[in-house]
Amino acid sequence: MIETAAGTAAGHRGAGRLDRDIPERHGARRPTGRDGELGHILGRIGPDTADSRILVLLGAEGIGKTWLLRAVCEQAAAAGVHVLSAQSWTVEKEVAFAGLRRLVAAASAGSVDQAADFHGHADVESLDAAALLNRLAAPGRTLIAVDDVQDCDPATVAALCQMVRHATTHPVSVLLAGRGDAGPCGLPPEAEILRVGPLGPRSAAALLDAQPGAPTGRRRLELLRDARGNPSALLELCRDRGMPDDSAFPAGPDLLGTRIEREFEMRIRGLPPETQRALLYATTALPGESLATITGALGADDLDVWAPAETAGLIAIRDGQVVFRHPLGRSAAGRQPVHVRHRAHSDLAAAVGAARPAVRAQHVAATSLGADEATARMLNSTAWTAGDTFTAARILERAAELSDAPGQVVRLADALVAACALGDLDWVRTLHEDLVRRAADPVLGSAAACAVASTLSLASYQQEAFDLLLEAADRCPDPDGPLALAVAAVAAGIAEASGLPEHYRRLPGLQARADAAIAARTQSESVSETETEGAAAWLNDGDVRSALNAYVSTVTRDDAAAGLTHRLEQPRLGTLSDDPGRLVRRLAVAAVAYRADDPEPCLAQFRKADAELRARAAFGVRAWLLAPLVDTLLATGRWTEAEALTESAMDQAVVLKMSRVATDLHALTLTLSALRGDTSLEDPAPRYDGRLDGGFQGAAHGAFHSALSNGGIDLAENGAARARLARAHGLTAMARGDWAAGFRRLRSLFSLDGEPVHPHLSPRAIADLAVAAARSGRSPEAAKILERTREQQGDRPSIRMTLLMHHAAALVDPDTDPEDAFQLALVNPAGEQWPLERAQARFSYALWLRRARRTSEAREQLTSALEAAEELGADGLATAIRGEMRASGVATAPEPAAALAALTAQQRQIVHLAARGLSNREIGDQLYLSPRTVGSHLYNVYPKLGISSRHQLRDVLERG
Incomplete structure (x- = not known):
């Protein structure tokens, strides 16, 4: 029997290509996030296949098998396939040939709906396979679909399998869908089993956000976690939780059972009372809690209490933990009165004891109904040891709710910083609005503004984010020095993202303001209580402030980076976890190295920070390093690592609605595809429509989804994203051989007078622009842009920029000797750090040498360039080089x-x-x-x- 796994990964990888291969026909519907599975099924039993096959869909309750089966039937029928379908029922499982009678009746009447008297076909049990084919099949192709096959009588399954084996004249395929891990008995060895897994994070978020009254912020993220990618669980929990939050912690509100969840409730009610109680304690326990702790809270040592729930298929005991098999089973197990849940929390808190204060604090907080300062302090002190960033933010928010008035504002600010570290803008906005209502402290307002502005920027709102920082600065005439520096650093990051000249112009003033405040603070030798005890206490570290100051300086003046990167002390790369101050310092040092085109320290520090932030699930901070890290990985030839990073990060960017980050990642994915010579992902006319399951309209790259309610991303205020997209589309056009289109796309990286549209990203495309210009007859225009780029880079450009400008000059500058420029572009051994750019320069030089009839020298350059291109997997460049080598008389790889x-x-x-x-x-x-x-x-x-x-x-x- 052939088995195929389907679900998260398959759905994303196949989505783009399947959109082209399997068009929607005549309004046939597609289940969200199932393009991969739908494409696989139609590829096996669809209208274009000539063989007869048996395919079985298996999966958990509510995983979407019925949706998928219906979509296949609709697509097949729209394509002219004769489709028969039937639903199996438990009451008929012991009635031989009951399912077959339904199908024969449907074939006779034209549809199952018209076949009311299906019991009248009593002769079906005497029909052989050939006779069944005459009854059920039609000229052309036939598809027979049976849902809930676990309830189908075995005789029907056996008869359908026999019929498929005997279908020789016209192909007949059978599609079965059923619950569980095993298919029906009697399947032949050639039957293929497709296991339908949970939706991937992007598709799950798409399905949830499409529901009326879908939750936002913390409640949305909780629901996505609880549903675990099960579509029915998403829909039912969304309906259940579409009511005011009663702030119960962490159990949530009393829920109203619906459909599948009621089925689980009935199964739970059929269990012994002691097992029902055990399940309540298991669902009340925090994720990852041990079986021993839960059993201890129950006050029972007998593990047999779990056996009835295991037999009922509700739970499994794995690795010393209780695992619910279905998210709705877990939800149903927790449906108890508030006082019963509180008792469970109290018992679990006692079982945990003082050995695990973070867990104990959460259970105690779940039973608190009003202000409880002692519990609030306990939550606040243990929040960051309790788990990931989401858990920390939720705990800190609860600590603020339980706090007395004096400490409530500070704890609310701490919760805001944690939600910012997570990166959910809706949650951050909610907390910020609450904080603004309660606090008038301008220093605390500056810290909050930094958190909100950072999250706004990731969601593409650069103007709003920058204006918020300026307003916070204006409200604080006597600024706290370190916080003023934090404001300047966040503003610098926003300026890099926006690329707007007005943002760059304001940075020197913000930096000077911070310098003056720090100098005044040093002279007075005083530290404010808010700064010392609040979330920004790590700003007191002088090394952190030096790194942040250096970063702001490099953004303000791009040519300052080279000098600063060597003066900054590199944070150590040990195995110990970073505290917040060292992590911020590491990020700042890496960002300076990135702007200085110094790849080794840039990669070392960014990788270390990325590992730290990934472990903490702090995507709101991690998102800031992704684009520069992937930029550097691509430039230095680490393409496999870059690909893995963009694919995994896109899931989180979409779930957290970070449209700017998602656009950056999409552009970098397009760039990598173009560098590899794959132009299938390119959209000739990108138009962002803001839909989670749409991305760029018409783009084949289905991996780009953006979960946005705001209608999309405004590229006018997101200059870095616009620059990356322009380069990606320019490289794709060049990979297709359309040099004129490539030049137009890359030309958009510069203004009409040649000024870089983005101070850092635009100049690094100058060699690509020159190549496209030389091939499309636009060299004079490119030469003017090159001259302006030289002026912008100053007297001491980075080594990389120097080499790129030499390469460009050799191609388009009429006042430069081409051979001298080529040799300058190739002579520095440091250029090997950027292998693709070095290979491209060698290839350009080889073309010039061949035109100069210096064939032997051209071959040397071509050979070196080909080795680099093949090692990188730059297929487009390698193909072009091989063509030149053949023209030069060099033997190349076989066709x-x-x-x-x-x-x-x-x-x-x-x-x-x-x-x-x-x-x-x-x-x-x-x-x-x-x-x-x-x-x-x-x-x-x-x-x-x-x-x-x-x-x-x-x-x-x-x-x-």
Whole structure:
């Protein structure tokens, strides 16, 4: 039996390509987030297949099997397939051929709805396979779909399987959908089982946000966590929680049961009372709680109490923990009166004891009904040890709710900072509005403004974010020095994101204000109570302030970065976790190195910070480093790492509605595809529509989703995102060989008079612009832009910028000797840090040498460039180089068709499966080989095909 897993990863990877391959026909509906599964099913049993097949969809209750089955039937019917479908019922499971009678009646009447008297077809049990084909099949292709097959009688399943085996004249396929982990008995070995998994984070967020009255902020994130990607759980919990929050902590409000959840309630009510109580304690316990602690809170040592729930399929005991099999089962188990839940929290708090104060504090807080300063202090002191950033923010918010008036404002500010670190703008806005109502302290207002402005910027609101900081500064005429520096640093980050000249012009004033305040503070040797005890206490560290000051200076003056990066002490890269101050310092040092084009310290510090922030799930901070980190990874040839980073980060950016971050990641994904020579993701006319499941209208790149209620991103105030998109589309056009379009796209990185649209990103595209200009006859225009770029870079540009400008000058500057410029672009060994740019310069030089009839020298450059391009996986560049090498009389790798024909049959099988995205283990499972053997075959195949990595296999197959 063939098994295929479907769900999170498959849905995202296949989404873009399937949008083209499987059009919606005549209004046929698509279930959200199931393009991967839908494409796989239609590829196996759809209108364009010639074979008869049996496909079984298996998954948990409410996972979306019925939606998927209906979508397949609608798509197939719209394409002219004869479709018969039936629903199985538990009461008929023991009635032989009951399902078959329904199908025969449907075939006779034209539809199941018209086939009321299906019991009248009593002769079906005497029909052989050939006779059944005459009754059910039609000329052309037939699809028979049966839902809830776990309730279907075995005789019907056996008869359908026999019929498929005997379908020779016209193909007949059977699609079965059922609950559980095992298919129905009697399936033939050739039947394929497709396991439908949970929705991925992006699709789950899309489905939730599309519901009327969908929650926002903290409650939205809680629901997404609780539903665990189960579509029915998302919908039912959304309906249940669409009521005022009673602020119960952490159990949530009393819920109203609906549909599937009521089924779970009935199953729970059928359990012994002691098992029901045990399930309540299990759902009241915090995530990850041990079975021993829960059993201790119950006051029972007998583990048999869990057996009835295990038998009922509600829970599993794994690795010493109680795991609910279904999110709605967990929700139903917690449906008890408030006083009963409070007792469970009290018992769990006692069982945990003083050994785990953070857990104990949360359970105690869940039973508090009014102000409780002692509990608030306990929550506040343990919040950051209790789990990830989401948990910390929720605990701090609860601490503020329980606080007396004097400490409430400070704790609310702490909660705001934690929500900012998480990155959910709705939650941050809610907390900020509450804080503004309660506090008039301008210093505290500055700290809050930094948090809100940071989150606004990630969500693409650069103007609002910058204005908020300016307002906070105006309200604080006597600023606290370190906080004034924090305001300047956040403003610098926003200016980088916006690229707006007016934002850059305000930075020197904000920095001077911070310097003056710090100097005054040093002279008075006083530290305010708010600063010492609040969330910004780490700003007291002089090293942190030096790093932040350096960062603001580099944004204010791009040419200052090179001098500052060597004067800053690099934070150590040990295994110990960073405290907030060291983490901020690390980020600032990395950002300075990024702007100085110093990749090694940039990567070292960003990677360390990324690992720290990923472990804490602090995406609101991590999002700031993603684009510069991926920029650097791409520039230095670490493409596999960049690809993995963008794919994983896109999930969080979409769930947290960070449209600017999602756009940056999308642009960088397009850039990587273009560098690899893959132009299939490019959208010739990008138009952002703000839909979670839409992204750029018409774009094949289905991985770009943006969960936004604001209607999209305004590129006019998001200059960095606009610059990355312009470069991505320019490189894609060049990869297609459309040099004129490539020049137009890259030209948009500069104003009409040649001024860089973005001070940092635009100049780094100057060599790409020159290549496109030279190929499209626009060299004079590019030469003027190059001259303006030289002026903007000053007397001491970075090594990278120096090399890029030499390369550009060799191509378009009429006042420069081309050979001298090429040699200057290649002579510095430091240029090897940017392998693609070095290979491109070698290729340009080789073209010039060949035109100068210096063929031998051209071959040397071409050989070196090809080695680098192949190692990187830059297929477009490698193909162009091979063409030049053939023209120069150099032998190159064999043509794909010939190379594929030279492989063994098994090697070709492995190549085809690997090109489809299967892992070595998945390939081995299909071909009965070990993963090591599969890897060995691929290792031996790559040189025969003239490639160097797995991702190139698909292109080889397409060309071959």
